[in-house]
Amino acid sequence: MEGSISQLGQYLGAGLACVGMAGAAVGVGNVAGNFLNGALRNPSAAAGQTATLFIGMAFAEALGIFSFLVALLLLFAV
Amino acid sequence: MANETTGAVTSATEAAAGHATEAATAAGHTAEAAGHAAGSAGMPQLDVSTFGNQIFWLLVALVLIYLILSKIALPRIGSVLANRHGTIAKDIAAAEELKAKAQEAEKAYNQALVDARNEANRIIAATKAEIQAELNVATAKADAEIAAKAAESEVRINEIRAGAMAAVSQVAQDTAGEIVGALGGTADPAAIVQAVTERLKG
Amino acid sequence: MATEGQSEGLAFHPLDQFQVKPLFGDGPIEWYTVTNATLWMGIAILAIILIFVVGTAGRSIIPSRIQSIAEVIYSFIHKMVEDIAGHDGVKYFPYIFTLFCFIGFSNFLGLLPKSFTTTSHIAVTAVLAVMVFLTVTILGFVKNGPAFLKLFWVTSAPLALRPVLAVIELISYFVRPVSHSIRLAGNVMAGHAVIKVFAAFAPLVLMSGIGYVVTPLSILAITAMYGLEVLVALIQAYVFTILTCVYLKDALHPGH
Known part of the structure; x- marks a missing residue:
């Protein structure tokens, strides 16, 4: 119970950093949704674009992973 | 490289x-x-x-x-x-x-x-024709035989009929002579023959 | 280590699984020390030998099960390299295949209980990503000379915007190894840590009544996360490899 202000800041900051993962979730959902949208309009072209889909998802997801990393750094490494 | x-x-x-x-x-x-x-x-x-x-x-x-x-x-x-x-x-x-x-x-x-x-199909047709020809030959032969037999029979029948006719007039003359004798008369055979012949002609 | 200190509460140690420990003895970790990381890298090598060397020893026209696994992976990566990096990228196929195999096998072996996940460490993924970065950069300059710098000069943009875009492209080029490595390590580490957090809730049934609700839920959550992690293990290996192919394409054909 004698935790300091800096510890409070760490935990608050970690929680706030995790909000950034919501953005990644929106981004990944956006990528997948738009891919599905296009794929249903033109199913014959969809098979050739799965690589692009995964690249886009990876880029969108990486930023969420960064925010998760910031949260972990705040919790454990500061 | x-x-x-x-x-x-x-x-x-x-x-x-x-x-x-x-x-x-x-x-x-x-x-x-x-x-x-x-x-x-x-x-x-x-x-x-x-x-x-x-x-x-x-x-x-x-x-x-x-x-x-x-x-x-x-x-x-x-x-x-x-x-x-x-x-x-x-x-x-x-x-x-x-x-x-x-x-x-x-x-x-x-x-x-x-x-x-x-x-x-060809074999069937050929066989059919062959059979038909044989049949025709056999039929003709049979017809000829039948005709020959029929002619023979006709001759025989005519003979028999002629024989029967002769027998009938003989029997009638004999019967007429016997009947005339039984009735007590004497009959001239020639007259009997004539009479019987006339009756038979009818 | 957790139980003695706080036996009355739940013990959350989601990161203990990532500790590098010496296999024999308890001394300091020198660069040559045989650690659990060494052990699991060795197991990955053994698994690769088992599938790709022992499994294909028959060279049969009609493949056995293990041989068809090896062939499926081979054709998959070969097609990926050919489709993305082009025909002249096929030369680098063994290099890319090595990366895919190491990452894929490490990810999957890391999903075994009690195992150590080598790819969850920034040090490991950073080396992989820096190797790719150096290979691609050196290759780009060797193959194209100074023309490789055209990669940063976007000719399809208006002339006024090009210097700004060049700066952005340059920054994004140097961020590549960072995102490349942190994506892999972060994904793997996050998944494993989340499983560990859920697992920490599981013994609650021994402590209080609410555990009768929480314990089954946590076990269910572990199962679901595990399924997701199996997917992530494959997808992250795939993404690492496909991004390597994309960077390789940039090095071989920087014009577009």
């Missing part, structure tokens, strides 16, 4: 890793000197003292995997796949050929079937 480049890169990375190892061990020592309080609570991923160890073993593992794959596994799998493609292409060609042969055989079979049917 590729191998040279990759080799150069690998050696460069190894050199870099070597420096990193020295730096890391140095850092690790200072961290150890600084104290254990931060080390145990922090993320293991950020524990710099283990970096040199991991990087060294990672490079060893990568070089091993690269050598195993590029020297043994990949050429082998590549040749197996190429072999299979060759075999499949050959098999498909052979199958095409067999299919063409089968179609040819089917055509020949159908042709033979048609031929056989025509031949059978």
Whole structure:
């Protein structure tokens, strides 16, 4: 119970950093949704674009992973 | 070319890793000197003292995997796949050929079937005609025999009829002479004959 | 280590699984020390030998099960390299295949209980990503000379915007190894840590009544996360490899 202000800041900051993962979730959902949208309009072209889909998802997801990393750094490494 | 480049890169990375190892061990020592309080609570991923160890073993593992794959596994799998493609292409060609042969055989079979049917029809017609001819001959022969027999019978019947007629007039004359004798008269045979003949003519 | 200190509460140690420890003895970790990281890298090498060397020893036209696994992986990566990096990228196929195999096998072996996930460490993934970065950069300059710098000069943009875009492209080029390595390590580490957090809730049934609700839920959550992690293990290996192919394409054909 004698935790300091800096510890409070760490935990608050970690929680706030995790909000950034919501953005990644929106981004990944956006990528997948738009891919599905296009794929249903033109199913014959969809098979050739799965690589692009995964690249886009990876880029969108990486930023969420960064925010998760910031949260972990705040919790454990500061 | 590729191998040279990759080799150069690998050696460069190894050199870099070597420096990193020295730096890391140095850092690790200072961290150890600084104290254990931060080390145990922090993320293991950020524990710099283990970096040199991991990087060294990672490079060893990568070089091993690269050598195993590029020297043994990949050429082998590549040749197996190429072999299979060759075999499949050959098999498909052979199958095409067999299919063409089968179609040819089917055509020949159908042709033979048609031929056989025509031949059978021809034989049937010929046999029918032959039988018909034989039949005609037999019929004619039978007709002739029947006609001959009929003529013969006619002759016989006429004879019998003539005989019967003669017998009838004889019997009538005899009967008439006997009847006349029984009635007590004497009959002139000539008169009886004449009378009977006249009656018989009726 | 957790139980003695706080036996009355739940013990959350989601990051303990990532500790690098010496296999034999308890000494300091020198660069040559045989650690659990060494052990699991060795197991990955053994698994690769088992599938790609022992499994294909038959060289049969009609493959056995293990041989068809090896062939599927081979064809998958070969097609990826050919489609993305082009025909002249096929030369680097063994290098890319090595990366895919190491990452894929490490990810999957890391999913075994009690195992150590080598790819969850920034040090490991950073080396992989820096190797790719150096290879691609050196290759780009060797193959194209100074023309490789056209990668940063976007000719399809208006002339006024090009210097700004060049700066952005340059920054994004140097951020590549960072995102490349942190994506892999972060994904793997996050998944494993989340499983560990859920696992920490599981013994609640031994301590209080609410555990009768929480424990089954946590076990269910572990199962679901595990399924997701199996997917992530494959997808992250795939993404790492496909991004390597994309960077390789940039190095071989920087014009577009």
